Amino acid sequence: MxxxxxxxxxxxPGHPDxxxxxxxxxxxEADVLIAGERNLEGISTSGKEVLIIRNNLKQLIEYINKNYHDKKIGVLVSGDPGYHSMLSYIKKNTQGIEVRVTPGISSFTYFFSKLSLVWQDAVLSSVHGEDTDFIKLVEExxxxxxxxxxxxxxxxxANxxxxxxxxxxxxxxxxxxxxADEKISCLSVDEAAQYPADSLCVVVIADE
Structure with missing residues (x-):
């Protein structure tokens, strides 16, 4: 086919549930799964070709461009593909290939739900590998x-x-x-300045 x-x-957000x-x-349905190693936790890969995302995006794009006609390829991304994922990079570098997106629960919708807070009045941003003026965003x-x-x-x-x-x-x-080891903390600015959070986490900074 x-x-x-x-x-x-x-x-x-992470757990297969x-x-x-x-x-x-x-x-x-996929013949090939392309994903980060952590994203494959709890996912059955039996009978599938698996390519792990590391510092090899160029090679993975070359693989997609070469094989998409003959293999059903699925690229797995954390959260929702429309929010700070590989989607833009994939679309830019697979010109001529239709990219179909299946949504997921984003980290921010999950986190606001856990906090029992609405998010229609929140600003969504990222400092993950980006030059973001977070101080201005928090001030305003x-x-x-x-x-x-x-x-x-x-x-x-916080500092x-x-x-x-x-x-x-x-x-x-x-x-x-x-x-299972999820942890959610509510801290003052002073407390947050001393808090050793996980290297990859999310944070909401809100008025008291």
Whole structure:
């Protein structure tokens, strides 16, 4: 059978329980799964070709461009493909290939649900590998969600806010979201400045 597309499938916040049924169906139908090693936890790969995402995006794109006609390829991404995922990179570098997207539960919808907070009044942002003026965002908005990374951590952000005299905020930090060892902390700016959060976590900074 010849194919004319690839699938980009959102996995939700982490645990397989939060993968939507449509995503599970796409995963089951795929001949090839391309994913980060952590994203394959709890997913059956029996009988499938598996390619692990590391520092090899160029090679993976070459593989997709060469094989998409003959193999049903599924690219698995954390959260929702439309929010800070590989989707833009894939679409840019697979010109002429139809990219079909299966949504997933995003980290921010999951986290706000766990906090019992609405998010229609929140600003959604990321400091994960991006040059984001998070101080300005926090100053100008009452509720901001951030994806973090190993450099711009919650304690780094809190220390930078304290330098600017911004102490009237609360930090909600989510680690290992959806897993059995999930941890959610509500801290003052001063407490967050001392908190050793997981290297990849999410944070909501909101007015007290």
């Amino acid at each position: 010849k194919y004319n597309h690839i699938d980009v499938i959102g996995l939700g 939060y993968i939507l049924p449509a995503g599970l169906k796409k995963i089951k 908005n009452k509720k901001v969600f951030f994806l973090t990374d190993q450099k711009i951590t919650p304690n780094y952000m 930078e806010l304290m330098k600017k005299g911004i102490t009237h905020k609360r930090f909600f930090i989510g680690e290992r979201l959806s897993y």
